[in-house]
Each structure stands twice: as C-alpha cells, then as structure tokens.
Amino acid sequence: MKLFLAVMACLAVSQAATLSFQNPMTMRDAQADQSRVRIVNGFPASPGQFPYQVFLRGFTAGGGALACGGSLISNQWVLTAAHCITGVVRFEIPMGTINFNNPEVMGTSTNFIIHPSYNPNNLNNDIGLIRLDNPVAFSQNIQPINLPSADRTGETFLDAQARVSGFGRTSDAPGSGVSPTLNWVGIRVISNAQCMLTYGSSVVVASTICGLGADANNQSTCNGDSGGPLAITEGGSSLQIGVVSFVSSAGCASGHPSGYVRTTHFRNWINQHTGI
Secondary structure: OOOOOOOOOOOOOOOOOOOOOOOEEEOOOHHHOHHHOOOOOOEEOOOOOOOOEEEEEEEEOOOOEEEEEEEEOOOOEEEEOHHHHOOEEEEEEEEOOOEOOOOOEEEEEOEEEEOOOOEOOOOEOOOEEEEOOOOOOOEOOEOOOEOOOHHHOOOOOOOOEEEEEEEEEOOOOOOOOEEEEEEEEEEEEEOHHHHHHHHOOOOOOOOEEEEEEOOOOOOOOOOOOOOOEEEEEEOOEEEEEEEEEEEEOOOOOOOOOEEEEEHHHHHHHHHHHHOO
16 A cells, blocks of 8 residues: 655654664655655555545645545544644545545535644644535435544553555655555554654653554555544444554654554543534
C-alpha cells in the first residue's frame, strides 16, 4: 500500500532528547524524499469494506495541493490529522468508493478545526475535524465509524489486531503516479514504552498509540495515509482507536513503529465540536 501526497516543503521535526532516537515524520512530509516512499505487504480493499474511509484532496491559498485520508464519524464530520489541515483553505472529499476517481459522493469543505494544542515539532495532539459543507446520505458504501467512549481513556489496546486503510502510491520510482484505489494493512498495537525506545518520550505521550505490521515489522503506513483511521473490530463493528500521524524518518519500511493519535484521549474535544 503506497499512499500519495503532493510534494510539500519538508518540515524539520526533531526529537531532541537524545541523538539515538529516530525522528518522526508525518506522511505529509514523507513525499519530500521519494526514496522513502515505500510500504509493503498491503492488500486491496473490496467494495464496502471500509465505508467510513474518505480521501482528502486539500488546496492551499498558494495554489498547492496535498492528499490525506480521513474517516467519516457522522453525516457531516470527518476526523483526520491536524497536519493534514494546516495551510489548507478548501477540501474536495471523495466518499463511498475504493477508487477516488469514481466517488459515490463528492463532498466539499471550507470549515476545519485543528486541535489547539497541536505541536508540529513533536506531533503531539495531531488531530483535526472537517465539517462537510452538506451532510452526506448514508448508503451501503458510506457509513460512519464508531468511536470509543470517553470512559475508555485508560485502555491501551495493547496487542490488538488493527487495520489501517488509505489511498496512494504503488511504486517507489521517483515521479511515479498514484494509485486511485483503496488499500489496507494489518497493524499490531505495541506498548508506548516499546515505541519510546524508537522516538523518545517527547514524541510518544499518553495520547499516542503505536503499532508494527501484523505479519512483518516493515508493514506500515506511509505518505498519504495521514489522517486515516486505525480501527479494530468490536462487537461486529469497526471502532476507530487511532488517527494516522507519523512514521520514522528512516523510512516507512524501516521496521520502526508507525504512530497514531489515540481517539480515546480526544472524545470530549470531539464531542464539544461535533456533538458526537
């Protein structure tokens, strides 16, 4: 699974605690170094498999464009990463499809909310909300994903078998085109203590959740996955436990953990703005 992102200026993100730590890199920044644009052992999604997945095509005031992922959490709200919203003035949002060139519904938005404590230097609180200009009608291929209740803040989901989905690149070759089709990969949740060994305690905080590939460590998210949903199955339904945030600057397939924002830690904030 390779996930596309238009070329953006690379944000220097460093973990200053010790030089032995890896630097986290948003999937929005990963595109700046195409030699690192690589993810392995992903799988193509089938129609309706991830009805909550949306594609975000963002446009900046300067005329630039970027691509990210997001999840539909109601008929009018999309959950994504804060770094996917930064600098964007307008979104086009294909929904209800495994091919973003043929959406069931094309949503739009000029109304976004970035978490007030988002820190681009260590990617803490990397979460944001997008309000659709018009509510979307649910269908077999368009459904919201469930969010954990606020009383589950202390739950770690350690060793949970999760899935992350998104759109994007299928080749490491510089200048290669994007895949318009939706893909997914299995992720095994690891402890924050294990993740800190790679990124340090400034990056990995209580509201961070990390994972490694379910079948091999080099399965991971990559550029363009940003903002997408990390989900588990609970009670027969999908439950979003994370929002795609970062990978190691050593590369998406380096075998280092991928990092996500814990949705459990932001339920009150989400409720405050959306009523969900």
